[in-house]
Amino acid sequence: MNTIRIQKEDFDISAEIAALKTSCGGAGAIVTFTGIVRHDDGVTAITLEHYPGMTEHEIARHAEEAQLRWPICGATIIHRIGALKPGDNIVLVATASSHRQTAFEAAQFLMDYLKTRAPFWKQETRGDETRWVDAKPSDDAAADRWR
């Protein structure tokens, strides 16, 4: 079973792992990735905007694709929106499978697609200056390897 949530609130990684473990009885491996707001470059805050509806739809489509490509039992994908500060959690991807290799690969696939396809936009604030973050070619290259 896949769990997909877009929310302002923080998430509890342990609780999400426990829930995935319960829904995927018999899973031998759960891999989690947590994206965190970096402290680098003098960033003091970020704000995340999304396209309600399309975001959930795109993520669900890729979670289903992950289940077709790898024998994973389920995935949990949580992405935060709104105002965040350095050190805050941004995104959680967790995958459950019988064996670690498939869980690792499916989690990487989901993260690479989240970065390049899920309609979120990030604004960074440094002191008085706020600017929209540019998309990175390296993220596109990372997603392209799954084609």
Next chain:
Amino acid sequence: MTLLYFAWMRQQLGKNAETIELPAGVGTVRELAVHLCERGDTFANVFSDLTRLRAAVNQEYVGWDTPLRATDEVAFFPPVTGG
């Protein structure tokens, strides 16, 4: 049809959504973008270079030559930067 704008496009255009009639002579997403450019400098600046933008129709990514219907939800936005 409903038009949606996100991120810096929303800020520069000063709106996040609007409802319009499918303009006469507009058959594709590209033609809609060209039509919006004709509204004036603000729209022309945002829509002049389509390589900087992405489009979705009814919440699915589409190419610029995708045909449009009068009831479509059309979204324009910059390349995404989540995660």
